Amino acid sequence: MRSTKETTREKNPSPGALSEKSRESVGKLLTRPNKPRSRGTKNNDNNIQQYDLSSEVGNGSKVNGIQDVDSRVKSVTLEAGGCSTDAARDTLREEKVDGGTLQDPLSDSREEMNDSDWEDGSIPNSDFTGNQQVTIEFDETPDPVKRKPVHQATAEDKELAEIVHKVHLLCLLGRGRLIDRACDDPLTQAALLSLLPRHLLNISQMTKLTAKNLHPLIHWFQDNFHVRSSTDEKRSIHSNLAFALETHEGTSEEIAALSVALFRALGLITRFVSILDVASLKPDGDKSAYFSQDAGGFIFCTSTPMVAKKNEASSSPSKSFSPNEKDSACETSHRSSCKRSNAESKDSASANESSNKQPCPLVFELKHDSSGACHTQISQGPKRKGDIEFSLQMEMAISATAAVIANIADGKMGSSMGNPNSNLPNFISPFKRMKKVLSEGSSSSHGISTAIGSRRVGSPLYWAEVYCSGENLTGKWVHVDAVNAIIDEEEKVEALAAACKRSLRYVVAFAGNGAKDVTRRYCMKWYKIASKRVNSIWWDSVLAPLKEIESRATNGMFHLENDNIDASFKHDNPKHIAENLKAENFPNNATLLGSSGLEVSKVCGVKTDMGSSLTAASRSSLEDMELETRALTEPLPTNQQAYRTHQLYAIEKWLNKYQILHPRGPILGFCAGHAVYPRTCVQTLKTKERWLREGLQVKASELPVKELKRSGKLQKLKSFEDDESVGDNSEGTLKLYGKWQLEPLQLPHAVNGIVPKNERGQVDVWSEKCLPPGTAHLRLPRVFSVAKRLEIDYAPAMVGFEYKNGQSYPVFEGIVVCAEFKDVILEAYREEQERREAEEKKRNEMQAISRWYQLLSSIVTQQRLKNRYGKGVLSHTSSDEPTVDNNLSLKVSGSQDDKQSLEFRKGNKHKNKPNPPSRSPSAELEEDHKHLFLTEDQSFDDETLILTKRCHCGFSVQVEEL
DNA sequence: TTGAGTGATAATTCTTTGCGTAAA
DNA sequence: GTTTACGCTTTGAATTATCACTCA
Incomplete structure (x- = not known):
């Protein structure tokens, strides 16, 4: 709470007022607003908040500490709400008297306390006692329009979001x-073919298919x-498709x-x-879309779905986790009302049924009645501003679209005659319908765009x-x-x-189990989405492997002539199955497609390979070129902000201080009076020193293209140095040069x-390019000692x-x-290294x-002690020791020094004689035994x-013999 | 409704050339 | 006594990015 001034003032100082705990709690309470970093805190709260901690509260500490804190929390709330201090005190008193009324707020507060991290707070006044009033004064006057507390995402939040x-x-x-893959199911395909009227089957015979043919x-x-x-019901995709096929209804995905x-x-x-x-x-990037209503404390009850529940409310692919999600506007509304009331949820089932036939919110006009039913659902239950607004807008949208339908029915909309769909008098695309609705009037258009848009459906x-x-x-891909x-x-599509x-x-386009990003085809304003996409690398x-698969698959999907059809393939093809299903003669000269391009290639074998691969390469590369062309010919944005990070275009206004336009042209257009240049004209400038790091130096005759004022700190440093040395204060600017x-x-x-060295007697090795000619950089530890020993000139390499x-x-x-x-x-x-290693x-x-x-030695000692003092025990445990006793072999090896040191420790002064057996384990086992090393038992390793x-x-x- | 402008805040960039102490 | 390795202690100003808000 940077902009606040905290004062504590004694009021009715009486002994034994607030307990220590209370004091701490108040401190915590005071420091708490600091916890979530919020912007605009100065406008956040009320101007003055008084914490009146009455004697009753102080006594309340006898009950428990938490109650005290809760009471004070409530007190603060009341104060913030504009209640008087006395009123708050009265309330507190009541709460204390009536334990029952205290319970609910208590539980809430307790939960809140558990969920939040309390910080240690300190009260400036060390004499703080119970009956005191804590006043927090805010410097700022209350803002009539409250700023929303904004929680700026941390790096951690961002990482998580990514x-x-x-x-x-x-x-x-x-x-x-x-x-x-489900789309390749031969049975589904066959069933669909069996439903298709015969005259529509001709499409498969067309050698030069156009978009018009598809109408x-x-x-x-x-x-x-x-x-x-x-x-x-949760079923597999195949089952869902089969069900949709059977009922002729399904989700938009199906x-x-x-x-x-x-x-x-x-x-x-x-x-x-x-x-x-x-x-x-x-982080919270979807908030604007999902938290469209400022529901305050009821944010979790809002009818607008939240991010976590996103897939529930929209027909987005995110519902893929549960494919049976509902996705119509009515359904969404229903769902929202479900959240509010379980009872409503049951009642709405019928409404849901009635709204089932909504193909898309954009064609609401076709289902006016059901929409009405839906609306009725919405109108039930406790309404909030957002719901009411939505209901009204929906109503307006429906009435508006109904008017459009009526117009269409009356033949007033004859404009369709001129469009490519003119051969289909009844066909009007929803987009066109929407456009027409939008043109109908501001109210209706508003209804459509906001009501539907806010729900992210359609x-x-x-x-x-x-x-x-x-x-x-x-x-072309159509x-x-x-x-x-x-x-x-x-x-x-974008609009x-x-x-x-x-x-x-x-x-993303899917085919043959592969995938390809085709966003460029549909996105006209790439600059708007570029920052919302994940790192392109x-x-x-x-996508790389998927793209390859997709490319192979779509290239493999080509028309097959009849004579190419293998008998075995014929058995699997959907048409063949359709023949059985439909009991109608299917035109034999139609073209065929297998369950996937890959499969077709497999089945059809060599015959298809040559031709298809040629077509394939060209088709795939042509599409890549098309998408690339779109990327490079994006229209100029109309707002200035877009040029700040635009990949293709730039305006001088938004260049940073280390950037310059060179050359200044060509001018591609203008935006708000600012000339637009290609991004390739933007050059980055650096100081001489910086260029040096990249192995480049400024040409002798070149002058800096830009001079920046040095920062205060640097300037101060520089001037200090200059005063001490030459007194030349000309280096107040940062001279920048361009690559050219x-x-x-x-x-x-x-x-x-x-070795040529710099003024510090070293060489700055930012990169290999910075090495003086004729020198080499040896990145080895302690190598300087070698150079020094050999008396070879060297310079320490400074790398950063x-x-x-x-x-x-x-x-x-x-x-x-x-x-x-x-x-x-x-x-x-x-050699030095080897020597070092050998020593090591x-x-x-x-x-x-x-x-x-x-x-x-320790084993021998232990054994000796056992023999001497614990024979009874030894007789019992001696069987555990033989490996130590009899098989021990002490190998003495190494240099003479090593041996000497070892022998010294053994107390043996005779180097060429074996150790006295008195300390050997077996000697200790048999006290009287003396080792006898016979010559015939000796062996010598040459x-x-x-x-x-x-x-x-x-x-x-x-x-070891010496 | 959109976009420019502004202000606030978080994140990032840039700056830049030891010293004392203990162990070997 | 000399050489070498290591740890110290968490900069700070400037700039850029981002977001919310206001206003035209």
């Missing part, structure tokens, strides 16, 4: 692939299949999938396309892409939204999604084995800086020497021997020069 985003993306990718098919499909909210299956059954090269409506990349989420070889010269009966209107407040961040790496003013770094050569204690210290790594000495030094270093090894061995000796002496008791000693 992880969630990525995981969600992967899940949705998986979901898309599942749906795509009758889409029309038939839309007439026969409707979107509805799914049941709560209907879109069926359309894809139908197209594939007809032999059309088709992809299943989905908007991956993932959780936001930024957005196109799934559609198909059909490859039309007759489009353009090279063929957008076909069978759910909303929209064909070849890819440029409108349609935006109208439903759904951002078009990822659009990660995304590309995820540079040339490769030319450092002085190493001459006569002397590290920060410690607020200061920067240079980091050195190895040395820089003349190249001709490199090998000599390395050789010497290697020797030291380790010595240590090991010493420890072994200590161990054996290689190791070790003589092994053995006693008949089993004891042996190895001795």
